[in-house]
Amino acid sequence: MLSVCAEEARVEAELVGGLLSCPSCRGVLGPWGRARERVLRCSWGDRLLRPRRARCRGCLGTHVLLPDLCLLRRQDEVSVIGQAIEAKVAGVAYRRIAVRLGVHADTVRGWLRRFCERAGVVRAHFTRWAVALDPEIGPMLPAGSGIADALEAIAVAVRAWVLRFGPGDPWRIACRLSGGGLLATRAPA
Ligand SMILES: [Zn+2]
DSSP: OEEEEEEEEHHHHHHHHHHHHBBOOOOOOEEEOOOOOOEEEEETTEEEEEEEEEEEEETOOOOEEEEETTTTTOOHHHHHHHHHHHHHHHOOOOOOOOHHHHHHHHHHHHHHHHHHHHHHHHHHHHHHHHHOOTTTTOOOOOOOSSSHHHHHHHHHHHHHHHHHHHHOOOOHHHHTTTOOOOOOOOOOO
């Protein structure tokens, strides 16, 4: 799995041009059909996606090119999940967050529980990204809790990315930097 820009035409051009590299061996990826269709629940309504699939010319492994709107195995758009995380760090209860976002309370609780469990891993991952993107970056100050520290690390890494590559949606950048694995069961790739 590879988290890529949500602009299909751009991904297609990169794929055909041999500009995408294999997440396993860094070999060149080429087009390899499409993955199964899936529905993504977005803030503006449902969106039907049929992600591109790519095959590595080196190790012959196949990878789904998941648009950076989606997190691995999550049905909701990353910015909706991100808003829930921000609200949780601000002290809002999950039931209120669920009402505000129009998402089932159990779903919101599941995201937040996973984010809490992974807070340390997420913080370390995004801190590494922040330093990789901006070696001059200063030390990150404790934000008051595990999840607040994790959110702060995401914000710092995203800021460093924007300064280097230009503006973009913060949670989509965070999604790409986590390889889509922000709320996954294993460490982000
Ligand atoms: Zn490969």
